Every structure is written in C-alpha cells, then in structure tokens.
Amino acid sequence: MDLILTNANIITLDSNLQRGETVVIRDGNVFAVGGQESLKGLRRQETRVIDCRGNTILPGFIDAHFHLLAFAESLVTLNLEPRNRVHSISDIQGKLREISRRLPAGSWIRGRGYHEFSLAEKRHPTRWDLDEATSTHPIKLTHRSGGAHVLNSCALALVGISKETEDPPEGLIDRDLETGDPTGLLFSMGDHLAKKIPPLDHDQMEHGLKRANQELCSFGITTIHDVSSRNNAERWEVFQKWKKQGLIKPRIKMVFGWEGFNDYLKYPFSSPLDEHQLRPGGVKIIVHETTGRLSPSQEELNKRVLCIHRAGFQAVLHAVEENTIEAACKAVESALKLFPRSDHRHRVEHCAVCPRPLAKRIAALGITVVAQPPFIYYNGSRYLRTVLDPDLKHLYPIGTLVNDGVHVVGSSDCPIVPPNPMIGIYAAISRKTDLDEVVLPEEKILPEKALRMYTGEAARAGFDEMAKGSITPGKLADLVVLSADPTAVPADEIDEIKEIEVEMTLVNGEIVWEKGA
Numbered sequence: 001m002d003l004i005l006t007n008a009n010i011i012t013l014d015s016n017l018q019r020g021e022t023v024v025i026r027d028g029n030v031f032a033v034g035g036q037e038s039l040k041g042l043r044r045q046e047t048r049v050i051d052c053r054g055n056t057i058l059p060g061f062i063d064a065h066f067h068l069l070a071f072a073e074s075l076v077t078l079n080l081e082p083r084n085r086v087h088s089i090s091d092i093q094g095k096l097r098e099i100s101r102r103l104p105a106g107s108w109i110r111g112r113g114y115h116e117f118s119l120a121e122k123r124h125p126t127r128w129d130l131d132e133a134t135s136t137h138p139i140k141l142t143h144r145s146g147g148a149h150v151l152n153s154c155a156l157a158l159v160g161i162s163k164e165t166e167d168p169p170e171g172l173i174d175r176d177l178e179t180g181d182p183t184g185l186l187f188s189m190g191d192h193l194a195k196k197i198p199p200l201d202h203d204q205m206e207h208g209l210k211r212a213n214q215e216l217c218s219f220g221i222t223t224i225h226d227v228s229s230r231n232n233a234e235r236w237e238v239f240q241k242w243k244k245q246g247l248i249k250p251r252i253k254m255v256f257g258w259e260g261f262n263d264y265l266k267y268p269f270s271s272p273l274d275e276h277q278l279r280p281g282g283v284k285i286i287v288h289e290t291t292g293r294l295s296p297s298q299e300e301l302n303k304r305v306l307c308i309h310r311a312g313f314q315a316v317l318h319a320v321e322e323n324t325i326e327a328a329c330k331a332v333e334s335a336l337k338l339f340p341r342s343d344h345r346h347r348v349e350h351c352a353v354c355p356r357p358l359a360k361r362i363a364a365l366g367i368t369v370v371a372q373p374p375f376i377y378y379n380g381s382r383y384l385r386t387v388l389d390p391d392l393k394h395l396y397p398i399g400t401l402v403n404d405g406v407h408v409v410g411s412s413d414c415p416i417v418p419p420n421p422m423i424g425i426y427a428a429i430s431r432k433t434d435l436d437e438v439v440l441p442e443e444k445i446l447p448e449k450a451l452r453m454y455t456g457e458a459a460r461a462g463f464d465e466m467a468k469g470s471i472t473p474g475k476l477a478d479l480v481v482l483s484a485d486p487t488a489v490p491a492d493e494i495d496e497i498k499e500i501e502v503e504m505t506l507v508n509g510e511i512v513w514e515k516g517a
C-alpha cells in the first residue's frame with residue numbers, strides 16, 4: 001500500500017536534502033521526500049494520506065547495543081530498581097517473600113535492577129539475606145550493571161557453587177574472609193550462570209517479548225543490534241522464529257559471541273526472511289580486568305581479533321575502563337598491521353573512561369565507539385559521587401571523541417537502562433542527570449550530532465547506511481514521528497527535549513505504533 005505523510009517537519013538527515021514537508025512511501029521504501037506542493041502528483045487512488053499536523057519526522061532510531069532476551073526477561077521479573085520503591089535490603093526481602101508465596105517451591109525467583117548505592121545498607125545483599133526471604137525457592141538477583149549476581153543458598157547448591165569451587169577464568173566468587181564460604185555474590189559470571197539456570201518458560205518468554213516489542217516501538221526504535229555474548233546458531237533460530245511470528249517488529253542485527261562465531265564459520269547460517277529483518281553483525285569479545293589481570297590476555301585478544309578481522313567480520317569489543325580500551329586498540333592495531341583493511345568498522349562498546357590520547361588513538365585506528373549516553377542521565381549523579389579522579393574527568397567523553405573524528409554511536413545497553421533514545425539524545429546534548437546535575441559540560445554535543453548517533457552513525461556501525469539512517473528515496477521506510485523538533489528547542493529550555501513524545505513509529509512503511517491507539 002502507498003502511504004503519504006504530509007504537513008510534517010521532516011528532518012531527513014540526508015546530506016543532500018535537509019528538510020521536507022511530505023514523504024511518500026511505496027512498497028516499504030521511501031519513494032520521495034520534499035515539499036507538499038511538489039509531491040502532490042504522487043498521490044494515487046489507493047494512497048493513504050496522514051496529516052502529521054506539523055509534527056517532526058526523523059529516520060527511525062537504531063539502538064546499536066541491546067540485549068533483547070534479557071530485556072524481555074526483565075519485563076517479567078521482579079523489578080528491584082529504586083523507582084520501584086526498593087531502598088533497602090529489607091525491601092528486597094519483602095518483595096521476595098511476597099513473590100515466593102505465589103510460586104510453588106523449587107521454582108526460580110528472578111530479580112534485577114538493584115544497586116548497592118541506592119540501598120540504605122550501601123552493600124550488595126548476600127545469600128544469607130536472601131535465605132531469610134525463602135529457603136525453598138532458588139533466587140537469582142541481577143545487579144543493575146548486569147555484571148554481578150547474588151544467589152541464595154538454594155540457588156548456589158543448584159548451580160554447584162560451594163566453598164570448594166574455584167573461580168572460573170572470567171569471573172570471581174566473592175567469599176567470606178574468615179570461612180571461605182561463598183557470600184552468594186558473583187562477579188562477571190552471567191554467562192556461566194545462564195548455562196546452569198533454566199530459561200523462562202515459553203508463556204513467560206512470549207509475554208515478555210510482546211511487552212519488549214511494545215516498548216521498542218513506543219520509543220521509535222526500528223532496529224536493534226543485539227550484542228549478547230551468548231548469541232549463536234541456536235539463538236539465531238529462535239530470533240528467526242520470533243521474527244516470522246511477527247512478535248518483534250524492529251529489525252535485528254545479531255552480533256555473535258565468540259563461540260557463536262566459530263559455529264558460524266563452520267556452517268554459515270542464513271535467514272529466509274527479508275534480508276533486513278534479521279542479519280548477522282559482528283563478533284563480540286568482552287575484555288575486562290578483574291583484580292588487575294586482563295581477560296582474555298592481550299595475546300589471546302590479539303589472536304581473536306585477528307581471526308575475526310581475517311574472516312572479514314567486524315570485531316565488537318566490550319571495553320569499559322582505560323586499560324581494557326587500550327588493550328582493544330592494541331589488538332585492532334596488530335590485526336591491521338598484519339592485514340591492512342580500510343573501512344573495517346571494528347567497534348569498541350562502552351568506552352566509558354577514555355582520556356584524550358586514547359581518543360586520538362581510537363580515531364587514528366578508525367574504530368567506531370558505541371556509547372551509552374543514557375547512562376549519563378540515569379547513573380550520572382552516582383558517577384559524580386563514586387567515580388574517582390582522574391577517571392571522572394574522562395567519563396563518556398562524547399564531545400572529545402566526536403571532535404577527534406571518531407564515529408560515535410548511541411545505544412542503551414538495555415535492559416541496563418530503559419531504551420528511550422530521547423533520553424540518550426537529551427543527555428548527549430545537555431550532559432544532565434535525572435537529579436539535574438551536569439556531568440562534564442564540556443563534552444556536550446549539538447542536537448543534530450546527537451540525532452545522528454541514533455540514526456546515520458548507528459546504521460553505519462551495522463554496515464547499513466545504504467538502507468537506513470536517513471530519509472532518502474530508495475531507503476527503507478523506517479520512520480519516527482515526534483511531538484516536537486529536538487533541533488529547535490532553545491538552549492534555556494533544553495529539558496523539553498526529554499519530554500518529546502513519539503507519536504508514531506513505522507517499520508518498512510508499516511505503522512507499528514501510534515500514540516493513543
């Protein structure tokens with residue numbers, strides 16, 4: 001069907017044509033964009049015309065760092081964030097007790113989103129705290145960062161973690177200093193646990209996915225890059241099934257984990273779906289530093305990056321701290337030295353603490369940075385109190401990176417924070433937190449740059465700029481209609497940006513969400 005959106009303020013983000021009033025959509029693609037009068041002739045008998053009443057249209061938002069499964073799961077698990085009135089360990093215990101009464105003994109209780117900073121006790125809960133709530137149900141709590149979990153004694157026994165268990169190579173089992181007993185707190189062991197804890201049942205999962213789809217569409221997100229390190233052939237099949245069932249409307253780019261990549265090299269799997277619905281992306285490696293040692297080691301990291309690079313793929317390197325970002329740079333550098341390749345678009349994900357010399361190095365190597373500007377909004381006030389100098393001076397230096405010529409992309413790392421791109425755009429422009437504090441004001445960027453982080457730059461990071469990222473004839477009709485123009489908000493009313501609402505979302509020319517509908 002033909003569709004015309006007219007009487008709109010269209011920000012194309014196309015370098016040739018800046019603005020328009022009308023966009024004509026045919027067969028899921030943008031057919032034409034321009035002035036109201038000039039496109040009048042393109043209206044056909046069956047064309048549906050929508051009057052946008054002066055609202056703003058942008059290319060659909062792309063969230064380039066997303067965890068769909070974890071998001072769906074989070075929507076059907078216990079929410080332990082402060083905004084859900086959780087301010088102490090006894091609040092957590094109360095919620096756990098309540099839910100344990102409704103579930104048969106032995107069924108898993110999952111909670112997420114707690115942060116020791118927001119708890120009165122200023123510490124993580126322990127297995128013993130959780131045991132007080134229930135000893136008959138295994139409990140798994142996920143820290144707000146996703147990087148730590150707390151299990152009760154019942155759960156520890158089920159996953160086989162005891163005093164005798166050694167730390168796995170990538171993780172850390174927190175222990176009581178006197179007895180050596182695990183406290184229940186586990187660091188960087190998410191993948192390890194995922195292999196041992198049963199997934200949600202089918203109905204729960206489907207319920208979570210439907211809600212996830214609703215949320216994504218309501219925020220104007222038309223593509224996600226799913227960068228979960230457990231993505232593999234099996235996950236691909238699952239995503240494909242959901243896509244076919246129409247459960248998830250936004251397009252998905254699937255970045256493989258290291259193990260999934262090895263599967264892929266053996267049996268490259270393809271998708272019978274429209275090629276833009278589900279596509280393989282790069283290969284993710286988590287680089288981290290626990291108690292001063294790099295994991296994987298520099299040598300192993302170089303080897304893996306080289307392998308990804310030689311296979312013609314994109315390395316997606318999770319690196320948060322200065323040392324790990326530097327290690328990622330070294331690995332890319334050594335791969336490029338051996339096999340020069342222009343336009344590799346290897347990515348560093350997060351890049352949270354990045355001093356200027358490192359930013360310059362990233363620029364020189366042509367590395368793309370996938371940042372999470374909404375962290376500034378949701379976590380910024382906590383960073384101001386807990387991150388020490390000198391790291392604090394280099395926290396999410398988006399302005400510096402952009403000025404040094406780095407391609408910087410926006411994302412949410414959802415479910416770590418809600419996937420609302422307008423919050424990320426607002427934070428990149430204002431550097432403001434939810435408590436109205438400002439984190440490194442010198443790192444502000446201009447509104448149009450912020451919009452590009454979630455559109456053109458994100459499309460480029462997925463090698464999709466020919467199909468997405470701007471409103472250009474021939475590109476996919478993935479669009480978002482906003483209640484106001486983020487580039488036209490006066491500087492002294494900057495807070496208005498975060499109040500801008502999504503009126504309508506289109507994927508492939510199909511209206512997938514409409515406010516009030």
Ligand SMILES: [Zn+2]
Pocket residue numbers: 065066067227413
């Ligand atoms: Zn992530």
